[in-house]
Amino acid sequence: MWVAGPSAVLVALPWVASGRLPDRLATHWSGDSGGPDGSMPLWAAAVLPALVWVALALLALGLVRPRGSAAAHATLAAGAVFLVGAQAGVVRANLDRTDWHRAGSVNLAVAVTATVAAAVAGLAARAATRNGSTPAARPAGGAPGMEIPAGETLVWLSRTANPWLLALAALTGAGALAAALAAVAGLVAPPWALMAPLAFASLAVLACSSVRVRVSDRGLEVAFGPLGLPVRRWRAEDIESAYAEHRTPAQVGGWGYRLGGKGTTVMLRAGECLVVHPRRGADFAVSVGDAERGAALLNSLAARAR
Template sequence: MSEKTERKRGRAWGVAVWCAMITAVLGGLPWAASGRLPERLATHWGAGSGGPDGSMPLWAAAFFPALIWLVLALLIVALGRWREAATSDPVMRGRSVAGLFSGGALLVGAQASIVRVNLDHTDWRQADSVSLWAVGTLGVAAMAGLAEWTVARRGGAAASPVVASGPSMEIPPGERFVWLSRTTNPWLHWIGALAGLVALAAAPVAVSGLVNVPWAVVAPFATVSVAAFSCASAQARVTEKGLSVAFGPLGWPVRHWPAQHIESARAEDRTPAQVGGWGYRLSGLGTTVMLRSGECLVVHPRRGREFAVSVDDAERGAALLNALSAQHGR
């Protein structure tokens, strides 16, 4: 199976899991709190008074948001595929996935807010104001969509790199070039995804007030998810300016070595046992970003310790860096 096919299959599974999780939360949250909710739930608030002026029975408050989400998700996926096929632009796919993330976050936030303000009231007219929760929900949805769109844009921009040829080469003066190599660790991605799902599932429950879930419980899972995703992938990039290594799905943070600061580079096989484990490791060999056993690009800077990162085609990247270093030496 090609790398492109694997990415498409992984993206499809990710979208399916996200859609199923949002559907379950939208439909299940009101029923889970039914013992503490009135027979009808306040679902609309007037712009002038700020008080509730519309309601739905509990079954409708659970069913219709889930139905709206499923229809919205189908339309976004179908539109994204049509626009990508029509334009052959991967950024179009990024916009559709960003719409799924922001739309799901918006609906879950709205549902959790509605449950929260109706909780422990005997009549829907007694429901609290939803204004503060609405502002927070819009902010979270906007950040989720922006983050996913940024990931997709970076993935699309790096899809067709121009690769310098030959393990040892002479670079004509003034020639522009770029060498890219990216590696991911699926196990770290799974750890990040599972921890993130726990945090995403616990956050609406905490917001709704259904169960007294302290944020001190949600925060560790969110931290583990961010840390795992940050160490789960790395992209090495060599240009006439030197070497840059970007981490995580957002391509941040980035470590950079100017060409004139690199003394030499080489390809070397390393294992997790040699460097002390997976991820960002410090050992007697220097700093190693260990994502998989085997070939690593190792950089020996003129000052400081060696740096190694697990990437494919490391020999070509090292040869290019050595050619740049020789040019600056001359």
């Protein structure tokens, strides 16, 4: 999907605007004068960037990924953003020109695209690093408590993701991106009434599509989304008790971050949930696997901290 999606966008951008483009598109600009000094027919200007992207993506998946997931994610994210942004800049520069020699400048578009691509690469690498970390070995024992040997530190980690929420976030994000690209290419006026709600919905759903829970000497940490942001934290001494409970979306009012009579529930899949009863405030529950072991460790750490 990641290879095919940007490829489709790269090919579609020139063809969608073909009625307002010259027969040949300016595709190269002089470094000295800043004016266009190279061109391609429309079909080549549409297909060539897509082929470059496919080659880059396959190279990243085949060579970079085995050596490090973070590098692969950064390469794929930056490459897609840069090529799609550059293609939008080329289309905009040629828009409503009768001849490719009269094409406008792409300097600003390239500079902005390169900056955004670098930022996206950093975020993608950070997300891959955080989500790809190896969990610590789980200690033996069961709920409601476990014995922690003197001088030892135990850590419990669990992570859950909902593929349907991830798909919804990708769909709404793609809609916002398509509207933004159409505006950048000059095809339409910036449709803020469409872009803003779609972008907000994509970010909100993405933040609730996955969760990573950590129990350690510091207490409980619940990180949301692929970047692990935002984060909710409870100190060990502020937790009264923890336990595992089976919950369903129907019981808590739906999927995602839910508020109701049972307190706050992060519902990503029906089944076992880690439920925390803090000394102050409402109960908090999150649907993660191995919740009984997490609750047992959290109870022991809370008792020791108090």
